[in-house]
Amino acid sequence: MKGGFLIKFCSLYKSWDEHSESKWKSQEKRGMLHFVLVEGILKWGLISSAMFFVLIVSGKEIAASKTLITSAIWLVLSIVYGISIWFGTSLSYKNWINNKL
Numbered sequence: 072m073k074g075g076f077l078i079k080f081c082s083l084y085k086s087w088d089e090h091s092e093s094k095w096k097s098q099e100k101r102g103m104l105h106f107v108l109v110e111g112i113l114k115w116g117l118i119s120s121a122m123f124f125v126l127i128v129s130g131k132e133i134a135a136s137k138t139l140i141t142s143a144i145w146l147v148l149s150i151v152y153g154i155s156i157w158f159g160t161s162l163s164y165k166n167w168i169n170n171k172l
Contacts, residue, residue: 074162081159083110087167095164103157111153112146120145 084091098106120142127141 077159078163078166081155082163083156083160106157107150107153110156111149115152116145116149
């Protein structure tokens, strides 16, 4: 199966129905950039990096350069996460449509 790893581990929807199909079509219509910004950077990246900073900063003083480097790493990881979820969900949807026909 093409993209089996992405379909199994990187799809927003593990099981498809008409509701998840309409949600995905709406997200897909807005485009990949919007999806990566919302799902990757806002929903995953900011929340994860905030939790990370709370754990690291509690009781310690860290240099600004380390904060910038860490923020840049989280930004890149959140973009990679968003792109992976986009392609995984897209492949999963195509697979569901092909099996539905």
